[in-house]
Amino acid sequence: MPALVLLGAQWGDEGKGKATDLLGGSVDYVVRYQGGNNAGHTVVVGDQKYALHLLPSGILSPGCTPVIGNGVVVDPSVLLSELSGLNERGVDTSKLLLSGNAHIITPYNVTVDKVTERFLGKRKIGTTGRGIGPTYADKINRVGIRVQDLYDESILTQKVEAALDVKNQILTKLYNRRAIAVDQVVEELLDYAEKLRPYVADTVLVINEALENDKVVLFEGGQGTLLDIDHGTYPFVTSSNPTAGGACTGAGVGPTKISRVIGILKAYTTRVGAGPFPTELFDEDGEALRRIGGERGVTTGRDRRCGWFDAVIARYATRVNGLTDFFLTKLDVLTGWEQIPVCVAYEIDGRRVEELPYSQSDFHHAKPVYEMLPGWSEDISKAKSFSDLPKNAQAYVKALEEMSGAPISAIGVGPGRDETIEINSFL
Template sequence: MPALVLLGAQWGDEGKGKATDLLGGSVDYVVRYQGGNNAGHTVVVGDQKYALHLLPSGILTPECTPVIGNGVVVDPSVLFSELNGLNERGVDTSKLLISGNAHIITPYNVTVDKVTERFLGKRKIGTTGRGIGPTYADKINRVGIRVQDLYDESILTQKVEAALDGKNQLLTKVFNRRAIEVEQIVEELLTYADRLKPYVADTVLVLNQALDDDKVVLFEGGQGTLLDIDHGTYPFVTSSNPTAGGACTGSGVGPTKISRVIGILKAYTTRVGAGPFPTELFDADGDALRRIGGERGVTTGRDRRCGWFDAVIARYATRVNGLTDFFLTKLDVLTGWEEIPVCVAYEIDGKRVEELPYSQTDFHHAKPIYENLPGWSEDITKAKTFADLPKNAQAYVKALEEMSGAPISAIGVGPGRTETIEVNSFI
C-alpha cells in the first residue's frame, strides 16, 4: 500500500488542507513533517470552516491518526489552543501523536524572531514572527529543546542555559533588551509536560510499522516548494524543507517507501511575505483574484500577493519533488475572465528562459512571457466530472497540465469538501 507525499508546488497557500482532507478518509495516518504554526490550512466540511495552523488536516477525519513528526517545531501554547478549539466544536483529537524528537518553540525563540526581523528594516524577510526560524537555528546549532526534554528537568535546565548564554548577550548588547531568566523558561515549559505526555510517541517506529502492516500514510507539507530553505527563492524562504525530500527526514520514513508525490497547484499564483514574484499583479485583475479567491493568509492574516499562473515554477516543482500528480485548486476563481494569461517563460536580459534560473539576481529581474488562453463565464462549482466543465475550462486545465510536466488528477471547483473533480484516483 502507498506512502504518499502531498505538498505545495508554488509559494504555499495552494489549498493543501482541502486536498489532505479529501484523501483523509482513504488513509490511516496523516503526518506533518516540517514547519510549525507559520503554516495554515483552511478546510471546509459541510457548512463548517476549520483553520488549522499546526495540526495535520487529518485531525478532522475520525478514522485517521494525525501525526506531528520529528521535523516539525511545536509551540505548545498554540498546540493546546488549537486542540481546545477543535474539542469545543466536537472534534475528537485524542488520536494525535507527537514525535518526542520534535523541537519546542520557546518564548525566547519568539522574542529573537521578532526583534531580529524588526532590526532588518527594509531588508526584512517577511517572517511570521512566531519563532520558527530561531527554533530551527537552535536545532542546527545543537542547543534546541525537544519534546522529550520536558520529561527530564535536569537536561531541560542545562539546555535552556546553553541556549540563553548566547541569546542574552544578543538581546542585551545588540537589541538593548532585558535578559531572559533560565528559571522562568524552564518553569513555563514544564507546565506543558503532563498535558503533552499522552500524545508523545516514537513516531518513527509507529509509521514504519504502519507501512509494514500495509497501512496508508499521507505526508503533508506546510508552505510550498518555492519556500524551501534549499530549493526556494532564498533568502525569502521558510526554515525547513517543504519539498518531498523533507518528508523522509521529517518523519523517519525512507524514500524507498514513498510511492506517490502529489503537488498542489493553485489555478493562479499567490505568495505571502517579501521576495521575487514575476507574475505579481498590481492592477484590477490582482485585486479581483484577491477578493474572489479570499486571498488572506490563514495564519498571518495578511493579504496575499496575487498573480497569473506561472508554468516555469510548476515545472521546477515537478523536477525537484519528483511529482507524479497535481491537484489543481481554485479553478472556479478564474470564472468570468474573457482571457486568462499564463506565464510560459521569462525574459531575462533580453533572452527567453523556460526554466527557473538558479541565480537569485536573474530571478529578481525575470519578466513573465505570457500566453493568453480563452476564459469562461459559466458557473463550474456544481461540476462533478471533467466533462461537466466548459470547453475553455477543460482546455485551460489541459494546457496547465502539459506545461507543468505531470498529470492533473484532481481539480478543485469550489471551497467545499465535495466540490472537487477527481480525474484519476490518488490511491
C-alpha cells in the same frame, strides 16, 4: 507500502488542507513533517470552516491518526489551544501523536524572531514572527529543546541555560532588550509537560510499522516548494524543507517507501511575505483574484500577493519533487475573465528563459512571458466530472497539465469538501 507525499507546488497557500482532507477518509495516518505554526490550512466541511496551523488536516477525519513528526517545530501553547478549539467544536483529537524528537519553540525563540526582523528594516524576510527560524537555527546549532526534554527537568534546565548564555548577550547588548530568566522559561515549559504527555510517541517507529502492515500513510507538507530552504527563492524562504525529500527526514522514513508524490497547484499564483514574484499583479485583476479567491493568510492574516499562473514554477516543482500528480485548486476563481494569461517563460536581460534560473539575481529580474488562453463565464462550482466543465475551462486545465509536466488528477471547483472533480484516483 502505500505512502503518499502531498505538498505545495508554488509558494504555499495552494489548498493543501482541502486536498489532505479529501484523502483523509481513505488513509490511516496523516503526518506533518516540517514547519510549525507559520503554516496554515483551511478546511471546509459542510458549513463548517476549520483553520489549522500545527495540526495535520487528517485530524478532521474520524478514522485517521494524525501525526506531528520529528521535523516539525512545536509551540506548545499554540498546539494545546488548537486542540482545545477543536474539542469545543466536537472534534475528537485523542488519536494525535507527537514526536518526542520534535523541537519546541521557546519564548526566547519568538522574542529573537521579532526583534531580528525589526532590526533588519528594509531587508526583512517577512517572517511570521512566531519563532520558527530561530528554533530551526537552535536545532542546527545543537542547542535546541526537544519535546522529550520536557520530561527531564535537569536536562531541560541545562539546555535552556546554554541557549540563553548567548541569546541574552545578543538581546541586551545588540538589541537593547531585557535578559530572559532561565527559571521563568523552564517553569513555563514544564507546565506543558503533562498536558502533552498523552500524545508523545516514537512516531518514527509507529509510521514505519504502519507501512510494514500495509496501512496508507499520507505525508503532508506545510508552505510550498518555492519556500524550501534549499530549493526555494532564498533567502525569502522558510527554515525547513517542504519539498518531497523533507518527508523522509522529517518523518523518519526511507525514500524507497514513498509511492506517490502529489503537488498542489492553485489555478493562479499567490505569495505571502517578501521576495521575487514574476507574475505578481498590481492592478484590478490582482485585486479581483484576491477578493474572489479570499486570499488572506490563514496564519498571518495578511493579504496575499496575487498573480497569474506560472508554468515555469510548476515545471520546477515537478522536477525537484519528482511529482507524479497535480491537484489543481481554485479553478472556479478564474470564472469571468474573457482571457487568462499564463506565464510560459521569463525574459531576463533580453533572453527568453523557460526554466527557473538558479541565480537569485536573474530571478529578481525575470519578467513573465505570457500566453493568452480563452476564459469562461459559466458557473463551474456544481461540476462533478471533467466533461461538466465548459470547453474553455477544460482547455485551460489541459494546457496547464502539458506545461507543468505531470498529470492533473483532481480539480477544485469550490472551497467545500465535495466541490472537487476527481479525474484519477490518488490511492
